[in-house]
Amino acid sequence: MRVTPIAAVMFASALPAMLPMIATFPILPPLGLLLFVAWRRLRSDLWPAWIGLPLGLWDDLFSGQPVGSAMALWTIIVLFFEAVEYRMLFQDQWIDWLLSAVAIALAIFGGVFLLSLTGVSVSYAVVLPQFGWSVLAYPLVARLVAMLDRWRLRK
Structure with missing residues (x-):
């Protein structure tokens, strides 16, 4: 039961590397990140x-980002959710x-910032379509995670 969320995030992080698609700029949503946020x-x-x-290390191995960037950003996202949920009175x-x-903006734009620290010049405008698709895809991913959770709890 406890392996399902971890396996789902790991599979989603590795999935774009398995797709036969070549792109000159990021357009696909970071599926591992979306599932990670939805499960959280x-x-x-x-x-x-x-x-x-x-x-985050697993995602770094498949995403092509510098090793440690997703590790740091995903940990910051967890801490962000912990701090916000502690103060929330209601949720919808x-x-x-x-x-x-x-959280998605923090991860995507934070990844560009960390990449710029390595000396690579990347404009933030390049990742705007990826950010837009990611935010629009999040409700679908959250529904998928809810279905996976129902399946996980039935076993």
Whole structure:
């Protein structure tokens, strides 16, 4: 039961590397990140604060980002959710979508910033379509995660 969320995030992180697609700029949403955020928003009790380190390393190996960038950013996302959820009085789907969009923006634009620290010149405008598709795809991914969670709990 506890392996399903981790396996789903790991599979989603590796999936774009398996697709026969070549792109000159990022357009596909980071599926591993979306599933990670969706699982964290749905079942916060399953994710300890350190889970961003191993899952981020796995994502770094398949995404082409410098090793350690997703590790740091995903851990910051978990800590962000911990801090925000502690102060929230209520929660609905719009707040969930807004918080997830902030986390996605943190990961995507933070990845560009960390990449610029390595000496690679990347414009933030290049990742705007990826950010837009990611925010629009999040409700579908959250529904998929809810279906996976129902399946996981039935077993």
